[in-house]
Amino acid sequence: MRGDATPRLREALEDDILAGRLKPGQRLDEVGLAERFGVSRTPIREALIQLAASGMVEIRPRRGAYVALLGPRQLIESFELMSELEAACGRLAARRMTPEDRTALEVAHADCAHAVSCGDIETYYIENARFHAAIYAATANRTLAAEALRHQRLLQPYRRLQLRVPRRMDASFAEHQGILDALVTGQGDLAAERLRAHVLVQGERFLTLLTALQDEAEALARAG
Amino acid sequence: MRGDATPRLREALEDDILAGRLKPGQRLDEVGLAERFGVSRTPIREALIQLAASGMVEIRPRRGAYVALLGPRQLIESFELMSELEAACGRLAARRMTPEDRTALEVAHADCAHAVSCGDIETYYIENARFHAAIYAATANRTLAAEALRHQRLLQPYRRLQLRVPRRMDASFAEHQGILDALVTGQGDLAAERLRAHVLVQGERFLTLLTALQDEAEALARAG
DNA sequence: GTCAATAATCATGTATGCAAGATCGCAAGC
DNA sequence: GCTTGCGATCTTGCATACATGATTATTGAC
Numbered sequence: 001m002r003g004d005a006t007p008r009l010r011e012a013l014e015d016d017i018l019a020g021r022l023k024p025g026q027r028l029d030e031v032g033l034a035e036r037f038g039v040s041r042t043p044i045r046e047a048l049i050q051l052a053a054s055g056m057v058e059i060r061p062r063r064g065a066y067v068a069l070l071g072p073r074q075l076i077e078s079f080e081l082m083s084e085l086e087a088a089c090g091r092l093a094a095r096r097m098t099p100e101d102r103t104a105l106e107v108a109h110a111d112c113a114h115a116v117s118c119g120d121i122e123t124y125y126i127e128n129a130r131f132h133a134a135i136y137a138a139t140a141n142r143t144l145a146a147e148a149l150r151h152q153r154l155l156q157p158y159r160r161l162q163l164r165v166p167r168r169m170d171a172s173f174a175e176h177q178g179i180l181d182a183l184v185t186g187q188g189d190l191a192a193e194r195l196r197a198h199v200l201v202q203g204e205r206f207l208t209l210l211t212a213l214q215d216e217a218e219a220l221a222r223a224g
Numbered sequence: 225m226r227g228d229a230t231p232r233l234r235e236a237l238e239d240d241i242l243a244g245r246l247k248p249g250q251r252l253d254e255v256g257l258a259e260r261f262g263v264s265r266t267p268i269r270e271a272l273i274q275l276a277a278s279g280m281v282e283i284r285p286r287r288g289a290y291v292a293l294l295g296p297r298q299l300i301e302s303f304e305l306m307s308e309l310e311a312a313c314g315r316l317a318a319r320r321m322t323p324e325d326r327t328a329l330e331v332a333h334a335d336c337a338h339a340v341s342c343g344d345i346e347t348y349y350i351e352n353a354r355f356h357a358a359i360y361a362a363t364a365n366r367t368l369a370a371e372a373l374r375h376q377r378l379l380q381p382y383r384r385l386q387l388r389v390p391r392r393m394d395a396s397f398a399e400h401q402g403i404l405d406a407l408v409t410g411q412g413d414l415a416a417e418r419l420r421a422h423v424l425v426q427g428e429r430f431l432t433l434l435t436a437l438q439d440e441a442e443a444l445a446r447a448g
Numbered sequence: 449g450t451c452a453a454t455a456a457t458c459a460t461g462t463a464t465g466c467a468a469g470a471t472c473g474c475a476a477g478c
Numbered sequence: 479g480c481t482t483g484c485g486a487t488c489t490t491g492c493a494t495a496c497a498t499g500a501t502t503a504t505t506g507a508c
Contacts, residue, residue: 006462030490041463041464041490043462043463050277053274062468062469062491074367077366080316080367080368081368084309143298143301143304144301144308254459254460255459263492264492264493265493266492267493285461287460288459449508452507453507454506456503458500459501461498462497465494467492468492469490470490471489474486475482475483475484476481477483478480
């Protein structure tokens with residue numbers, strides 16, 4: 001075999017996690033994955049180590065690898081970190097955006113608008129990520145953009161749930177409009193503030209949802 | 225051997241890099257390291273992969289691992305990212321600092337003061353990192369604090385050079401005082417602004433130093 | 449003397465083997 | 479009936495082996 005099994009495996013596993021085919025908390029058995037992908041354990045292990053380093057997988061020594069499962073505390077912290085990263089991106093993007101960046105942003109925003117008008121949550125989920133990624137790209141700071149993207153991906157499985165909250169998609173889109181306005185008029189601090197609030201509210205809504213689900217589960221447990 | 229070779233190797237290599245025993249750009253030969261540490265290539269590879277994921281090492285496929293060498297562009301970007309992370313930490317720390325956090329900060333600041341009064345650059349370099357780490361810890365957000373710490377370590381080899389700029393240590397300490405004042409008075413936005421400027425100026429001074437060194441090297445190349 | 453092509457060498461990437469620790473099941477005791 | 483101790487099984491972590499691509503050295507031509 002040609003020598004590029006590890007990156008291929010890493011991407012395949014990451015895709016599986018992001019697409020929800022591998023669910024948070026699920027065990028990742030080395031031999032099982034090796035058989036499934038037709039390789040030995042070695043490149044599997046190396047891919048898992050890389051995913052663990054990026055936070056998508058958790059490796060417990062001598063106890064195996066698991067798809068990362070963020071608890072409430074970690075979720076709060078991650079959304080807060082994300083809100084700060086996005087705010088930073090917004091401030092820099094407002095100052096440095098090129099005409100191409102602006103076009104890309106407006107296209108992504110229009111695609112979000114289309115998803116909203118169709119009521120298509122799944123599409124909005126994807127286009128929303130693109131809109132934010134367009135902001136990262138406009139910072140002209142690849143290091144910062146890469147960090148923002150990495151954390152976006154980390155939270156992606158949880159955001160997906162979050163958008164199912166009633167009317168959240170419309171509210172999110174309205175916030176995008178305000179962010180875009182601030183960005184294209186060069187108001188970096190305003191864009192930062194709006195992005196911070198936009199991401200934080202997502203985190204808070206998500207936690208509300210999470211605790212509701214937990215209460216529900218507990219109620220079921222008591223009833224059953 | 226007992227089953228913790230990989231983390232031990234990772235820490236040893238990271239220490240070597242942070243302490244300057246392994247220099248940016250230096251090749252990390254797997255068999256050489258394996259012999260030096262008395263282990264096989266497998267745990268060496270796993271440690272290198274982890275270090276690559278955290279940015280301290282660069283792995284070029286089929287071409288080996290090297291101690292990360294940041295170019296001017298990456299340095300600018302990294303310092304800018306760091307300035308935003310520190311600003312975020314400052315804002316949150318000003319709001320959430322516990323009395324213990326405040327004490328730790330003041331102790332770290334006093335230790336910096338002592339290093340300044342002794343003119344001890346090497347000690348200041350260490351205490352400075354502690355002062356900043358105390359701010360991260362005061363955010364009550366371990367995820368954010370861990371990210372800030374990781375990037376602090378990434379830039380540490382370069383900061384060390386930077387402090388040798390004349391009078392930089394005194395200026396840095398004066399800035400710390402302003403940051404501390406803003407933090408203990410709960411002025412989050414002010415603390416954020418001062419931290420951002422503090423880190424950015426380090427980056428800029430460092431780049432000045434870097435280009436000066438490069439010019440010097442070129443002049444020598446022309447002369448020789 | 450320099451450059452290019454080719455062969456030898458070497459390092460990386462992957463596969464496989466093996467030992468130690470973790471998990472699971474079963475049985476014995478309370 | 480529940481818990482605890484012991485043993486079997488399984489998985490991980492590291493070592494070793496091998497193949498392929500990169501690197502270097504050598505040789506021949508210009």
